[in-house]
Amino acid sequence: MGWNVDMDTLTSASPVKSVGLADLVALAAWKNPGVRVLEFGALNSTAICQATELINYAATATSKPGLEALEDTIAGFDHATAMNVDPSLGLEAQGLKAGQFDLIIPGTLTDTSKLASLFAPGGRIVSDQSTLSSLGKDFSILNLSNGFAIATAVAEQKTSGINGVRTTSIAIIYRNKPTEVPCKLVKACNALGSSRLARLADASIATSEHVVVTCDLEGPLLLELEPSELARLHNIVSNASSDTWVTVGGLMKGTTPEQAMASGVARSVTSEMASLDFTTLDLD
Secondary structure, rough: OOOOOOOHHHOOOOOOOOOOOHEEEEEEEHHHEEEEOOOOOOOOOOHHHOOOOOOEEEEEEOOHHHHHHHHHHOOOOOOEEEEEEOOOOOHHHOOOOOOOOOEOOOOOOOHHHHHHHEEHHHEEEEEEEEHEEEEEEEEOEEOOOEEEEEEEEEHHHHOOOHHHHHOOOOEEEEEEOOOOHHHHHHHHOOOOOOOEEEEHHHHOOOOOEEEEOOOHOOOOOOOOHHHHHHHHHHHHHHHHHHHEEEOOOOOHHHHHHHHHHHHHHHHHHHHHHOOOEEEEEEEO
16 A cells, blocks of 8 residues: 655645646545546646546647647547637636536636636645736635645635534444444534444545544454455545544454554554544454
8 A cells, every 4th residue: 555745734844845746736646536637728738647647637728739739749648638728718618617627727827716616626726836826815825845836715615514614524434334333433423523424345535524444343354455445445544634443353462463454554654644643443
């Protein structure tokens, strides 16, 4: 299991001086495989497509000759498409749907209303600092040490809670069939916010959601982990604001020592993602 820099915990002090724009896109894809990326002008199309295949990348040109040249440039990349878009005109009529993209590289487009309309929930803009400085008060700008910046719509920093107060979302993850403990946890966690049960094989975790992994209550998960479950687990751990992994190994007495593997995972993950709150809890 490989881990990388956490896109969601970057700060102005993060050591990313050697990280380029294509690398930032790759970090976003590592955190959320399948991330939908739109680049106006396509100045970085080759570098981005070479940096990662874990994206759905769309690049734009503003003329027919430009479109043909762009199509030739990205012809070898199955995860990339080219579009003819005039940024000065209505975008939706040109095939760019509202709420369609997770990451936007704006080129010279700084029309905040147009950019904001394209955002999926949690969407970001990535560009050089001078470009993003003109976006205005509707966006919160994080300037990085490499000269690039990440912009997030101010409205996205709030939830639909009362007066913009962020509500707590908690996902209780089981493997095949929820046991008594996760069912009780859901009820108990409702007092803290919004809680739900989710099966490991198809769990989708929102950014900043809290996660309790109870799969080991059905048997040692890491001993029998399927490749598809590993991929899903990677996504869960990467997205979550905090992870609590529950085991029933009786570790004080060594009753089921194979369940101690969870502690090894916790050490490995937190060594790469120091800001992640990852806790293991063994029930005897």
